[in-house]
Ligand SMILES: Nc1ncnc2c1ncn2[C@@H]1O[C@H](COP(=O)(O)OP(=O)(O)O)[C@@H](O)[C@H]1O
């Protein structure tokens with residue numbers, strides 16, 4: 403099993419990945435001042451809780467993506483502790499299968515790179531990925547596998563919270579699915595604006611992106627808040643809550659140094675086809691362990 407760590411602005415997601423499949427996902431809060439020891443204590447608890455007496459949890463390697471530089475080092479240290487190896491850390495310098503077609507490849511959020519790399523390897527191109535987290539991000543990969551850039555907007559929860567804080571007469575509201583565009587009270591108006599507004603944003607922005615690309619695009623949506631929004635979108639889409647974890651598995655495969663079986667030198671990489679792309683993986687029936695883990699993690 404490999405350990406995948408996704409450091410976002412709200413949550414640090416931990417994934418256990420076996421043969422490119424996500425076996426479990428657990429979440430910790432993102433706290434910028436937390437130390438490696440503090441995160442390790444929390445991870446110990448998470449892993450102890452999941453450990454099966456006959457199948458102790460063992461990680462042969464780790465891969466990490468971060469958009470919170472303050473805690474990247476602490477979690478890289480944790481990854482090293484659990485695997486005995488340096489983790490693969492996502493950056494534009496590792497193999498992603500993408501060519502960067504933006505002004506400053508180094509400034510692109512590393513989570514955006516992971517989403518884009520996975521989508522480019524697994525969906526018809528061009529492809530647009532949308533990640534609904536603290537921020538709402540769009541990433542565009544064209545038919546030549548060039549990462550063209552995208553869109554960054556306030557996340558819908560971030561926007562809702564800001565309304566409650568900045569407007570004297572607006573309350574903090576619980577997220578839910580609006581039933582109609584026309585809200586009949588304050589809360590319903592706010593839910594319509596943030597949740598349906600995000601669905602309309604996705605439909606509208608993807609339409610503009612398709613116009614700029616000059617052709618239709620595949621749309622893939624992920625992120626902690628996607629489940630509220632995707633039912634309201636009109637553009638055909640694939641909803642994959644595990645996009646980022648699967649992307650991390652792919653990047654691990656492409657970049658982790660494999661044990662060497664021959665005396666000849668050189669780095670050995672994971673499975674690739676002749677174009678240097680990750681081999682596509684197709685859905686298979688999930689094992690009982692995976693279904694049980696999913697049920698537990700929700
Ligand atoms: N499984 C979930 N169910 C409901 N809300 C969630 C879930 N996971 C995350 N969230 C909420 O979604 C928002 C963004 O989460 P997430 O996608 O983890 O963002 P980030 O990647 O920016 O850390 C937060 O407000 C968080 O509370």
Ligand SMILES: CC(C)(COP(=O)(O)O)[C@@H](O)C(=O)NCCC(=O)O
Nearest residue numbers: 410411469509510511513535536537
């Ligand atoms: C846009 C983001 C804040 C999204 O982060 P998230 O919502 O996943 O926590 C992150 O990808 C980021 O910090 N990006 C750097 C700037 C850029 O992507 O151009």
Ligand SMILES: [K+]
Nearest residue numbers: 410513533535
């Ligand atoms: K995210």
